[in-house]
Amino acid sequence: MRNGTLDDAARALFRDAVADAVPLAGSRAHHEPPPPPPIPRQRSHDERAALGESLSDRDPDHMLALALEGGDEAAYLKPGMAPKALKDLRRGRWVVQAQLDLHGMQRDEARHHVALFLAECRRHGQRCVRIVHGKGHGSPGRVPVLKQLVLGWLAQRQEVLAYCQARTSEGGAGAVIVLLAG
Numbered sequence: 315m316r317n318g319t320l321d322d323a324a325r326a327l328f329r330d331a332v333a334d335a336v337p338l339a340g341s342r343a344h345h346e347p348p349p350p351p352p353i354p355r356q357r358s359h360d361e362r363a364a365l366g367e368s369l370s371d372r373d374p375d376h377m378l379a380l381a382l383e384g385g386d387e388a389a390y391l392k393p394g395m396a397p398k399a400l401k402d403l404r405r406g407r408w409v410v411q412a413q414l415d416l417h418g419m420q421r422d423e424a425r426h427h428v429a430l431f432l433a434e435c436r437r438h439g440q441r442c443v444r445i446v447h448g449k450g451h452g453s454p455g456r457v458p459v460l461k462q463l464v465l466g467w468l469a470q471r472q473e474v475l476a477y478c479q480a481r482t483s484e485g486g487a488g489a490v491i492v493l494l495a496g
Contacts, residue, residue, distance in 0.1 A: 388465050388490065389478040400476045403493050408442035410484070410491065411435070415446040416460055424460055428467055432494070436473055441494050444480060449488040458488075468492060 391400045402408060414431040416424045428445065435443050445468075450458030468474045473495045480489035 387479045387487075388461075389476075390465070390469050390474070391476045392474065395475055399493060400478060403442070403476050403491055404478045404481075406481060406484075408491070408493060410442050410444045411440040412438075413444045413446065416464070417446065417448050419460070421459070421463060424463065425467060428464060432471060432473060435494060439496070441496055443492050443494065444484060444489055445492060446485050446489040449486075461487075461490075464490065 389400060389404070391397065412431070412435050414427060416427065419427065424447075431443070431445070445464055447460040447464045448458060450461065465477070468477050468490070474492055475495055476493040477490050480486055480491050484491065
């Protein structure tokens with residue numbers, strides 16, 4: 315090749331190589347792959363934002379008051395629910411069907427896992443679940459940071475009917491038993 319042009323010998327060689335070639339009948343070859351399907355990025359962004367807002371721990375105006383009974387044992391009963399539901403939950407009359415352990419998780423990671431866990435439990439028809447938040451032994455000042463956050467998140471959720479501190483054999487002050495709407 316000289317200066318971007320083919321010499322006569324190269325042209326003749328090419329013609330000999332493709333002499334038996336037959337053009338495709340009625341169609342043109344398309345060498346470009348089809349574009350990928352669109353990704354609904356805004357929808358994903360909106361769903362993540364809604365999840366974060368539904369489990370907010372930064373806005374005290376949206377936090378529901380937690381009913382503390384029997385000292386520092388946390389308990390919650392959704393307004394309109396019969397007190398018997400909380401009593402039955404405390405006595406262990408509901409069988410725990412699923413468990414989530416938040417040990418070692420940071421605040422945002424724990425919030426995300428709680429939301430996913432509750433959605434999965436609802437999808438599988440699980441009504442009574444345990445969330446292990448820990449007692450705070452690994453936290454600065456040995457204060458159970460996740461405990462208060464989890465209790466606040468749960469009280470904000472529509473599907474949570476009641477919760478109470480787990481019995482000693484089920485985790486005691488380091489876990490909460492949650493009753494979900496069916």
